[in-house]
Amino acid sequence: MIIGLDHYLAVSAILFGLGLTCILMRRDLLLILMGLEMNLNAANLALVAFSRYGRGADGQVLTLFVIAIAAAEAAVGLAIVVALFKNRRSVNADDFRSLKG
């Protein structure tokens, strides 16, 4: 067996699917954020694989940007979680329903 691009992409897809599952299934806001990080990571993996097999640096450069944005996103997201927790003493997504139409 020769490991090629599609193997990496398959791993990336599985990781993304698990991240999606995490986001949708877990009720903990922190876990939802972790699922998001996993999604970003899956995308990164795909990008690096494309960069390797597509003969270009662009994929890796893009990955750098994603990492930077992921850092910002995690910081802001966690800050929102902290602010929410200060108001409601809870991080359970089901407790926040005040936007009901």
Add this chain to the structure above:
Amino acid sequence: MSMPSPEQLTWFLLFAPLVATVGILLFTRRRPMASAVLSIAAVSLSFVAAVKLFLVVASGAVVSIPPHIWLAAGPLIVEWGGVVDRLSVLMLLVVTGVGTAIQVYSVGYMRGDSGVPRYFSLMSFFTFSMLGIVLAPNFIQMFIFWELVGVSSTLLIGFWFERPAAAAAGVKAFIVNRVGDAGMILGILMVWGYAGSFDFAVLAGKWQGLGLSPVILAAAAGLIFCGAAGKSAQIPLHVWLPDAMEGPTPVSALIHAATMVAAGVYMVCRVAWLMAASPAMMTVIAWTGGLTALMAALIAVTQTDIKRVLAYSTLSQLGYMMLAAGLGGTTEAMFHLTTHAFFKALLFLAAGSVIMALHHEQGIWRMGGLWKRMPLTFIAFLIGALALSGIWPFSGFYSKDEILFLALEQSRGLLVIGLVTAFLTAFYMGRILWVVFFGEPRDGVLYGHARESSMVIILPLGILAVLSVAGGWYSVVPHFLNPGLVAAVPSDKIMAGFLAVPLIGFLLAWRVYGKAPTDDAVLRRILGPVYRWMENKFYFDEMYGWLVDSVQDTIALVCETFDRWILQGVGVGGISGITRGLGGVVRVIQSGDLRFYLFMAGAGVVALLFWWMRL
């Protein structure tokens, strides 16, 4: 340093007042003196540039300023340029020259007012806009400045906006002018539609040769004339000008006597080719002018506010100019425009001097005997009155003479109107002279406080007085406008006749008002019911009021019904009902459950993925 080229002079002349406006607004809003100096410096520099341009043009040189393309959208090409010829240079001289004198005068007149910087910034802005009209080489550019002039005029009429009458007068002027300008822009579009150009020079060359039907030619000329009638306050759009006297007196002198109201006449002269293409329209213009002249003179006889008398006399003189323009006498119209700018500005400024001395009292029946108190102002007013009435050898005699002579050659009816108006003009000016300056003081307190005005007031009066006297000598203006002119000199008998008419008017005024009456009782008795018509300005305002009331209210009722039942009920109600119903369905999804939203988003992404990949 080399001499600036005519083109540079032109742009400098145009933009110097604008720079002053911006400078005042930005830097000297709290310093009245600095604002005045800035504004006067700008307008006098423009005047110097205008004189230089005048010398260039008078020497026979042709100044051409290549236009720049400003906007090009398919066949619609709008250019930006300037036209410097004999017509525009004369007008530039009038605007900047009279403007300089009046702005100097304003320093004295507006002293102590809290809005002096605003006043001067507006005056400068007006000057800029007016010069823009004069220099415009095409319809679009002219229309833009036309509207700017309208705006600055409105703002200056309503300068004392805390007075309801002034604010209302400003609005009235603006609305009445809108009516005329609506016609004008339709006319511009029509001309463009048929000829495909806005440029005066291009249009002048091809308009006659297009082979258009007389109806279309008349419609185009008539619509454009609507704009001129609005700005120059011709019947039936004259109602705003008397009310405009609510503005400060120097404003009345500059804008509502000397320059802006002459813009309509100037435009008719500028587009003379357009008017001349339709003989029917020319007749309409001439008769509109004649009727305006006559009607305004009749009203002026009965007015008791010194500024309103002058306002109606302005209407009347503008009627003369239109009459001349309608008879094809561009040169005569511009000649009278020029001399009128001199002596009417002089009259207004002298009246302003009187008004100031009497603590802003404008009713003539509270004045009297003032020549002893303010001799210099009296002399200035006298010169202005004589020039306005057309007494030899003052400037008004020459210009009015030429118009009457034109009428004599072409239309007996208009000649009669012109002569009656000339008689009435002399009569009401005589009335003002006798009531205001002679006889016994009618209000002892006001008379006791009256003092001659300061030098800053008298100096512009003197300059304008000299121009009013000499402005018509040797027919300088007609010869400049039309170098090849061989004036058909009227015989001495005709001249004597033209001169006798105003003299009779003066004599009659002396008979009626020479014995220091306290009101118009004599005239009222002689004229009877006619007097009441004249006093009420022929009920134009009432008629418009009734028209607006009945017609507008009917239309408004229909609109309201339509709005309430069709738009509100079916239109708005229908749309809001549909939205509300749909919203009621969709709000079920809006559960506020974060994870449900996430699920929808995720499922949506996956569904899209399946769809795009054709799985």
Add this chain to the structure above:
Amino acid sequence: MNAGDALFLFFSLALVLSALMVVLSPNAVVSALYLVLVFLFTAGLYILLQAFFLALLQVLVYAGAIMVLFLFVMMVLDLRKPCRWWDGNLPALMGGPLVGLAFGAAVWATLRRTVWPEATSETLFRGDLAAVVTPLFSRFLLPVEIIALLLLVATIGVVVLTRREDHP
């Protein structure tokens, strides 16, 4: 099977298992620790892909910074009551895996259909530092600046969001 392939199998299996544990573990702290593992194994895959610089950054930023931030927040929040995933309602429990599986199926089908160009050892991209970083200072200079600005904004936003209410 050579050593590279063996390493790939190990890393990817461990990666998937760790990710599964993140999803399934009842305790948020445990999930976070598994997530660290996920990031580390991803870094391993990066190394196999010759992206050494990124592997380094992955460990430093993700495992080092972001996850520490997560754990830190968990400690600060002092969560007494873990919210276990099996406490939720059935539709939510079903929905997550369903969408995840559907996504996986979509990618799987796409991968099966796609024919990738043949890659030989000469054409593979070697991600040495210069090759990766040079574009950052030339072609991607503006995005880098924008990202810097974004990070600044995020920093300020975090400070504002977590400010104490009684000290406005």
